[in-house]
Amino acid sequence: MSKAPKKLAILVAGGPAPGINSVIAAATIRAASEGVEVVGVRDGFKWIMRGDVSKVEALTIENISRIHFRGGSYIGIARDNPTRDEEHLENTVTSLLRLNVDKLITIGGDDTAYSALRVEQKADGRIRVAHVPKTIDNDLALPHGIPTFGYNTARHLGVQMVENLMVDAMTTSRWYFIISMGRKAGHLALGIGKAAGATLTLVPEEFPDEVLRLRHVVDILAGAIVKRASQGRTDGVAILAEGLLERMHPDDLAILQNVERDAHGNIRLAEVTFGEIVKMAVQQRLAEFNLAPIIVAKNIGYELRCADPIPFDMEYTRDLGYLAAKYLLTGGNGAMVSVQNGHFVPLRFDEIFDPVTNRTKVRMVDVGSEYFEIARSYMLRLTRDDFADPHELAKFASTAGISLDEFRDQFYYLIEQDMLYRTREAELGGGEVLAAAGDDSAPESFDGPDAEAE
Secondary structure, rough: OOOOEEEEEEEEEEEOOOOOOHHHHHHHHHHHHOEEEEEHHHHHHHHHHHHHOOEEEEEOHHHHHHHHHOOOOOOEEEEOHHHHHHHHHHHHHHHHHHHOOEEEEEOOOOHHHHHHHHHHHHHOOOEEEEEEEEEOOOEEEEOOOOEEOOOOHHHHHHHHHHHHHHHHHHOOEEEEEEOOOOOOOOOOHHHHHHHOOOOEEEEEHHHHHHOOOOHHHHHHHHHHHHHHHHHHOOEEEEEEEEEHHHEEEEHHHHHOOOEOOOOOOEEEHHOOOOOHHHHHHHHHHHHHOOOOOOEEEEEEHHHHOOOOOOHHHHHHHHHHHHHHHHHOOOOOOEEEEEOOOEEEEEEEHHOOOOOOOOEEOEOOOOOOHHHHHHHHHOOOOOHHHHHHHHHHHHHHHHHHOOHHHHHHHHHHHHHHHHHHHHHHHHHHOOOOHHHHHHOOOOOOOOOOOOOOOO
């Protein structure tokens, strides 16, 4: 009796990102064109890790040929993690073998990549695995300049949203604190803020210390609001990467101790009212100066994840899906798919995983780069030059209703800390200290008649 032909399975795990359906479609077409049957495993690892092989559907050219235009996932998605329980991992491999699958394409972020690695190891040659990296956070360890799929669509739509909020802020004389997705790195927040010309953007990479105090973030924002008000403007838009939350000192966020976590142990950051926490803290800080700006906190993230992909991501993800299928069909195994300079480059699992975290290495924003320097130069924040100019400082102190010395005593530490971080970054080879920041010595005095102005 002849054996049944082996199949290729596709599953999607983690969170959504624009372009998933393009990967599914391209991989299906590539495999089907060579006579290989393709099945879609519904809801990631959720069912097969429990031994349920009923939640599977055939993927054919006829039923997927136009799904690349649409966001979301044609075969669903889930965050269930098969690596936390050895039985679940064994069930996953056994379920795929029961389905007559010997080739598997996983689509997901760093957690899913690790699951793909463990499945490949557990299968021990019985199932070949290729992983297609996706995340709107743009933080997977791909070579410099190569985005993760979905990032450009998320940034594009995020900019449109911020543009509308900037107009609303100016029209209604209010500030918006916008929390952008980005668990570890601030690429999405910075990409949106820089393109939209937001008033300022804060990303976790600016603060290399392991623990960030909420007061530090609050004073940066409060200082920007005072500076803006001294120029006659009572509106602005600040974008904060949600990854700032993970750097916060536990004492500052005690309210989050019982917050819900996903199957990988990550705080569900998009469901945390980080913006409200910051908003209330900034309002309390400004109340010390008898200032009461209208501040609105808003999260953007879920609105971006299932959007229809823009042409860049549509084309990019079709390439990734095609190459993932081709790699497995030609005997490849155990690698993440990447396209570099128009060529397919497999990134071996054993080369991209951090043995300490058991995750793919994280690509952070390079705060020593010209890319970040340009972004900072257009932000409205307190700077070293402000404190060196008694005329400017007098405006800020007057707006806050305190003396120049009091303003310096309360806010100059931001400049000192910033210079410390930048110097450390330069010493570690992360780039030059930005010239615009000036030297790291505080102005010793404010001589002259303007020194007494308030």
